[in-house]
Amino acid sequence: MSNSNKSGFEIRADLLIQAQGILEQNYERSRDAVFSHNDSFPEDKKPIPVATITSADVIKTARELYEFVNEK
Numbered sequence: 035m036s037n038s039n040k041s042g043f044e045i046r047a048d049l050l051i052q053a054q055g056i057l058e059q060n061y062e063r064s065r066d067a068v069f070s071h072n073d074s075f076p077e078d079k080k081p082i083p084v085a086t087i088t089s090a091d092v093i094k095t096a097r098e099l100y101e102f103v104n105e106k
Contacts, residue, residue, distance in 0.1 A: 064085075065082060
């Protein structure tokens with residue numbers, strides 16, 4: 035699918051969705067790593083991380099993606 039057929043709004047909306055997905059996946063990976071650690075080392079349990087993904091986090095990540103796409 036080519037981005038040349040998408041409006042600027044659609045591109046930005048897609049980037050926001052992708053950014054949210056990246057942030058959620060990063061959180062899930064860090065949480066899974068702690069679960070794995072706690073299973074392997076029950077005498078050294080780590081607290082399960084709590085993530086708050088804010089709209090500012092999503093926008094910041096989307097801007098980083100947008101900057102990469104616009105590199106020449």
